[in-house]
Amino acid sequence: MSDAPLRDSAVQPSPTAPRVQSIDVVLRRLPWGRIGMPAVLVAMAVFFGTINPNFWSVTNLTNVSRQMSILALISIGQTFAILSAGIDLSVGSLLALVSVACAQGMLAFGLAGGIAIGVLAGCLAGLVNGVLIAKARIPAFIATLGMLVAARGLALTLSGGLPIAGLPHEFLFIGAGYLGPFPLPSVIAAVAFVIAYLLLSRTRFGRYVYAMGSNEEAAVLSGVNVVKYKILVYVVSGMFAGIAGVVLTSRVISGQPTLGEVQELYSIAAVVIGGGKITGGVGGIGRTLMGVLVLGMLSNGLNLIQVSSYVQNIVVGAIIIIAVYIDLARERRR
């Protein structure tokens, strides 16, 4: 009786931690789930900035944000697919298909027509993905793998394998223009993040995306029209690939059937580095943003401190695995 309550109260705050209060314990109690990624980003920024002060220059930051915008856009779409317990392997190839469609459309129907056709091409490919996955019940990995190969083939067929030049000069504005001090691609990506955030956190569609990803059978039995919302997921992913494809086409001011190779894999990496669960149901647009920032800052920073691009790939690969391992380790401890 006399020592039991004492012992209990000493152990209570953290039954697994050692009883001595130390910095170690304090550090461990911080809510790493919430502040972990921002902390890593700050650490990376400080590290790169210290070695090469140019990192902090306005020119560099502007450049990084513009470079990241394409990956950001397709990663937003990928977030929807992965959250719903699916995946979209086609987004990289869709960049090429959209680019070709956009350029040819622009030559035929003018600036606005080309942009619209580009985005629509993305949506349409997404619709095909969605119908194959939700209606024909083909696993998302297979359906979008097929689309990855086919969309590339279609882009090459439509373009004859050659770049499509002669696009109107005003089109440059999307990829190279500014809104105030901000590069337009970055503004487009930022707006896309906000819209995607609202979609996922404030709408029924978003809630159903999480529900399907967490437990599809339970979602069906809760009255969620899984077929409809799954199709919508891939249309959304295709739409963001469409927007990204148009921006990219403007940046290279031509339709290019070879754009976007392996970009789908980087978009998946961005989602999981941010802490999204590859099996669905866990993650979010904020986390994907973190993942995109880590990848973008890493490649820029490593360039600035003159690490060869070969070695950069090793680092990025390691980061993907480490990030997921840390997440798993944290979950196991709970």
Added chain:
Amino acid sequence: MTVKHRLPLLEMRGIVKRFPGVLALSDVNITVHAGEVHVLIGENGAGKSTLIKILSGVFLPDTGTILFEGKPVAIRNPRDAQMLGVSTIYQELNLVPDMTVAENIFLGREPMRLRRLGIVDRRLLNRQADELLTTLNLQIDPQAVIKSLGIAQQQMVEIAKALSLNAQLIIMDEPTAVLTTHEIDQLFATIAELKRRGVAIIYISHRLDEVKTLGDRVTVLRDGGWVGTVQVADTSIDQLIRMMVGRDLADKFPKIPVAPGEEVLRVEHLSRNGVLHDINFYLRRGEVLGIAGLVGAGRTELARVIFGADPLHGGQIFMHGQPIDIRSPGHAIRKGIALVPEDRKRHGILAHLSIKHNITLTALSDFSRRGFINMRQEDAHAQDYAAAMRIASPDLERWVHYLSGGNQQKVVIAKWLSSRADIFLFDEPTRGIDVAAKVEVYQLMNELIKRGAAIVMISSELPEILGMSDRILVMRGGRICGEFLRADATEENILERALRGSPENLHRQTEAWCE
């Protein structure tokens, strides 16, 4: 008895195990002798599985000692347990379905012909397996592929495998839950043979009649605590129930009868190929319609068809007198039907969604406009229903994954309450939850009935059927084979309809259902 003179085979003393927020085991003791069948009983959540997981090396105890043949041992992982001769036969069997019986028994320990080349000596493998099975009086072909065997025979293969590992102590986790009467006899014969060989058995069961036929001693756990260990011969089933529950059974079914109102649901000649045949029944406002029957009688399938989760192939459903063709669960929900499913993990909870998002999932359209959710209304809604269900979690943002089984079930029910249904299909509503939570579920049913809802309650627990239903349907082989009013129903006449077996079988099953 003679076993008392010898050193016990196993002694677990003062076992304590905490999980975050729960004391799963507090100061639990158990002693097992060679050649003894030691039955472990307790309500769900009493700590039975935690205890056997400690013994089989899945969990480490926080404190406590384990003595094996009088010597203190540490069981740090399943391999340690195997080395000591402790084998566990779980309900989900650990067999490779596409390999043969012999290959499974000696998996990882196959006799080799040319050791270097790693070539398995198949003839020797099959002969050794055959010998082992024969000594256990089992007629199983060692070359049969596991998936071609029935579940009972698969269990026997697990037992044979355990023996081939020189098991001195075999833990069986509710082995009869999935067996037919005949298969149970076969299992009991094998257990008798194991006893004769001096193998000790820890036998977990919910069926108290089995305790009487099979057990030597019983240890009762309740809420993670050790209630006591008694000799089976000196203890009645009533005494065991009191030990398990900790109080008398009178208040277990707080049924409030309500005069039934108009018909809300009627089913005529309903059939689904191979599963349901010519089902007819009606359901009135204010009524609890119990559906009894054995596992596999078609009860869950019936609920799913009514709910639009599976298509029907014949017959007609009427709601409020009007024929209706229910196309999907979403359609059923809009029409005011709710299904609380049997398999909570697979069909009920969304583990990585918060409590709040689980509760409101069926009702989002009530407080969203143009697809946008009104967050304030959603919060209020979730809080109301969480409070109504007395969900014991201070934080509705918590993942349902981290809740206990009872609280998870309450979240599932809250989700269905929040859909504002007035016809509730409860499929095994109290499976896997503790007594206190069960009573809360029953009280909730009363509450729903008082508000004018109608309830279909599918249950395999006869006392629950008898205690809570106004009318009872009995199903067997996809048909309705009996209907009783509350006043006329007894365990015997329900079982007679559910089984239509011989009087002996009937007697055995009666006891089996008297949990």
